[in-house]
Amino acid sequence: MSDASLPLPGLAARLSPGTRAALVTLLVGAICLLFERQVSWLPGWPSAWVMPITEWIDTSLEWVFGLIRPAVRLFSAALEYPMVAVNWLLVSTPWPLIMGATVALGWYAGGLSLAAMSAVGLGFVLISGYWVEGMNTLALVFVSVPLALILGLLIGVWANESARARPWIEATLDLMQTVPTFAYLTPLLLLFGFGPVVGLIASAIYAAPPMARNTLLGLQRVESEVKEAGIMAGATRVQQLVQVEIPAGATQIMIGVNQALMAALSMVIIAAVIGGFDDIGWEVLLTMRQANFGQSLLAGLVIVVFAIIIDRISARMATTRDRHDMRVAWAILAIALALSVVAWTMLPEPGDMALLAPTVEAVDGALTQFTRSAGATLDAVKNNAMFYGLLPLRIGLDGAVLPFTWGFSWTSAMSLTLFAISGGLGLVLALSGRVAAGLCVPIAAIILETGVAELPWPFVLVGVGALAWVAGGWKLTRLALILLLLIALTGLWPRALLSLYLCGAAVIACAVIGGLLGLLSAVSATAWAVIRPICDMLQTIPLFVFLIPVLMFFQIGEFSAFLAIIAYAIVPMIRYTRHGLVTTPPELLEAAISSGATGSQIMREVRAPYAAPTILLGLNQTILYAFAMLVITALIGTTGLGQSIYIALGSADVGLGISAGAAMAILALIADRIVQGFAEDRRKALGL
Structure with a gap:
């Protein structure tokens, strides 16, 4: 039988998945452009199709919160005791002793360079005048982190021990790490009430996933020979886990500790939005609202100093086993203790050492002078970026090109010209063998002409579904479309x-x-x-x-x-x-x-x-x-x-x-x- 007698494969079978996806997306986009003025429900998701999901969630959670609120408030009251105790300890401890302990830990973990960095960093915090606020922030971190570490360790062990639960746990951790930080605060505020405890609990919840992931990763990386040695020694499963596998995976688990510390610090600062606590986050937010940028920058630098010190020391403890002479660390601590005891009555209060106040005033003055002299240039940069970049991407050339900004109005003829040029360029790419890329050019023209915020919802659904199909097949496509429809049904x-x-x-x-x-x-x-x-x-x-x-x-x-x-x-x-x-x-x-x-x-x-x-x-x-x-x-x-x-x-x-x-x-x-x-x-x- 000759090849000519065989049936020719269909056109769709000869096209790559990317080409087919781009072709379908382009056709849907073209149909939406043609009929968006005739079909009222096409440009935006119809309000009649919106379901009261937000109200359902609010009603359901209010009922659930009403049941558990007494127990939760009791737990919240219990958490206040360690938080107040740690806060009192940090604020009441003489600042030379805290600095000495931190420098000693820096020496032990990383030697002279890390010790010097710790000394310089805490010295900056002291002369900034934000020592007390900084200790208030660290009190929240030091109480929330142990909760996060325990919770994350237990979740990681559970995921390692249960193959059936592991996919669900990993999906939950994915969700927790993609949920915006502010979203944690709203339900917690209703449950625990106003105050710093909300920030403490939010930090513990937000910092637990990194610990859980690294615990699971550390346990999974334990070599099979190590596990078999524990079994041959007659250890029970709990003994093998506690005495063999967790110590063997300690390096990876300690990386989780480092990440949990940084996540907790970040969340504590964000939780300042709800107020109620005199910490660094609240100071940054307050000075930003007052447009007192010199003071805001100073408070922000204090946060950065804390973040760098915590990150460097915990990372060095996690990733290296080299430790420096412990006798030097004890000597540094002893000197700090002696200074605190001998000079107890002569030590100035941390609040009296705000030596950077003149610098802050100078920064404010210089900033005011700079914005006055360069204000026109800064405004030109911002306006040009908005009018000729961000705004067309947001509402499209059809809405952004106006006589006020561009000197002329966008017309239908210009739209046709744009589509003709993009079609010609796409055809050139297609003839050169890059068919999918050629189809993407007019798709990009549709997005640019219409604007991302004004795109017809069928075009968005089909476009995202097509990308998901090319990337992960029908399973990912179904997931993406169902999730996007959920957003649409909420009215958001x-x-x-x-x-x-x-x-x-x-x-x-x-x-x-x-x-x-x-x-x-x-x-x-x-x-x-x-x-x-x-x-x-x-x-x-x-x-x-x-x-x-x-x-x-x-x-x-x-x-x-x-x-x-x-x-x-x-x-x-x-x-x-x-x-x-x-x-x-x-x-x-x-x-x-x-x-x-x-x-x-x-x-x-x-x-x-x-x-x-x-x-x-x-x-x-x-x-x-x-x-x-x-x-x-x-x-x-x-x-x-x-x-x-x-x-x-x-x-x-x-x-x-x-x-x-x-x-x-x-x-x-x-x-x-x-x-x-x-x-x-x-x-x-x-x-x-």
Whole structure:
């Protein structure tokens, strides 16, 4: 039988999955554009289709809270005792003794450099005038962290011991780590009442997942020979777990302790939004509201100092077993104790040592002078970015191009021209063999002309479903569509699109800037020597503090939020891009060099393809960081789901808070699964 007699395969079978997904998305987008003026329910999710899910949640939880509130309030009252005790101990202990103990611990863990850093850092806190507020903050951290560690350890052990429960536990941990931080506070506020205990409990809950994940990872990495040795010694399962496996996985578990400490500190600062406690977080929030940016910056730097000291000491304790001479540590502590006892009556009160007050006034004056002289330039930067970048992405060229900003109005003829140009460019790409990329060009034109916040809901559903199908098949597609429909049914669809727009814009900027910086770091050791400490510092700064510098120069608004998100979310993109590019196997590089490839060809055709899975994981982390920061930017006037969560917190509307928090978590979860799916595909293609 000749080949000509065989039936030709169908067109769909000859198209790649990406091409089919892009084609369906483009067709749906074109139909929506043609009929959006004739069909009233097409542009936005119809209000008649909204279900009172928020009210149902509010009513149900109010009933549940009414049942458990007495027991919970009793637990809250019990937690006040250790919190008050630790707070009294830290505030009442002479500051030389606290400094000496911290420096001694720094010496023991990391030697002279870590001890000196601890001394300089706490010295800065002392002369800032925020010693008491800092001790109040640390009291909350030191009480919440043990709760988080115990809870996380038990969850991690449970997940390790129960194969049936493990997928559910991991899914719950994923959800907990994608739920916005503010969303934790709304139900806890109704349960535990107003006050610092809410921040304590929220910190414990927020810090438990990192501990649970690292406990599970540490137990799973214990070598089988170690486990078999315990069994052969006749140990029971509990003895083997406590005496063999947990000690063997101690290094990974200690990394969980480090991450739990940082998460707790970050959450304690965020919990200051509810007030009621004279800590650093409240001081930052209060001075920001008063536009007292010099004082706000000083308080923010105190938070950064605490974060760096806690991170460096706990990380060194977790990742290295080298310890320095304990006798020196005891000597440092003895000197601090002697100074505290001998000079008890002569020691100045911490509040009397605010030596940086003149500096704060100078900073305020310099900032005022700078904003007056450079105000026009700063406004021009902000307005140009908004009018010619963010606003068209938000509401589309059709709504953003106005005579006031662009000098002319957008017309239907311009829309047709845009679509014609994008269609022509897409056709050129398709004829060159890149059909999927060619179809994506007119899809991008539809998004740019309409705006992310104004996109028709069928187009969004089909587009996200198509991406999910290409990344993970029908299972991921069903999950993504069901979760997106849940957002729509709650009536939060417009808010979700606003959040998606701002987060997407920031992620695109992070991908471009972070990718270029990662590339520069990969090819230049000097550049990496400069960029690395900046990345280290940015990763230890709590989210709250990122708002201060952008507010100082650009005031409240969407552009400030955009910059804050970039500053927080760009680090993973830099690190993962560099790591992926510098870890290319030597044999691949040698083969490329021997074939006569140039340096740019090696980077483009060898290193970049091999690094793609790692870079995609960096993009995934950037997306999750961006969503986390997006909620915090509600404090500086952004719209979207973050604003809904903040409004719910202020009005104690637990239904709205949980619905908006769940919607934000859904967007982050879908993005996470899609990017992970693409990364897994690339790993399989490379045989990794």
